[in-house]
Amino acid sequence: MNNAQLTQIAADAVGAAQRQFPPEIRSLARGVAVHYEKLPGDDVIAEGFPSDILGLFTGNPHGGEFTHDSPAPAQIFLYIDNLWAFSEADPAAFKEEVRLTYLHEFGHFLGWDEDELTARGLD
Numbered sequence: 001m002n003n004a005q006l007t008q009i010a011a012d013a014v015g016a017a018q019r020q021f022p023p024e025i026r027s028l029a030r031g032v033a034v035h036y037e038k039l040p041g042d043d044v045i046a047e048g049f050p051s052d053i054l055g056l057f058t059g060n061p062h063g064g065e066f067t068h069d070s071p072a073p074a075q076i077f078l079y080i081d082n083l084w085a086f087s088e089a090d091p092a093a094f095k096e097e098v099r100l101t102y103l104h105e106f107g108h109f110l111g112w113d114e115d116e117l118t119a120r121g122l123d
Helices: 003-019 023-030 042-046 080-086 091-109 114-119
Strands: 033-037 055-058 075-079
Touching (some): 003 023, 003 080, 055 091
């Protein structure tokens, strides 16, 4: 599959996940930009993230105040090539991994740490 097809599958999976949220959470989710990138950029790698990272939340969590360290709005990045490789090029597995990765990163937006995400099955 090419990048455009994978990005469309990923966007559809994110949209389906958002539609399953309760209305108050759905409106929050739709306010967080989701970016679909082939791979993490050099700046992400330079921050210490592994090159095979699947997704990343940046910005301030919901309810947090903007800080000088993180002045950007909340955003979620999904790394399409890494998700595709992780799913071993299986379209159904890719769609499910996109869903889980999106929910994991959205959990960070809600302020959940790694332990809270694991407790919810989003690790």
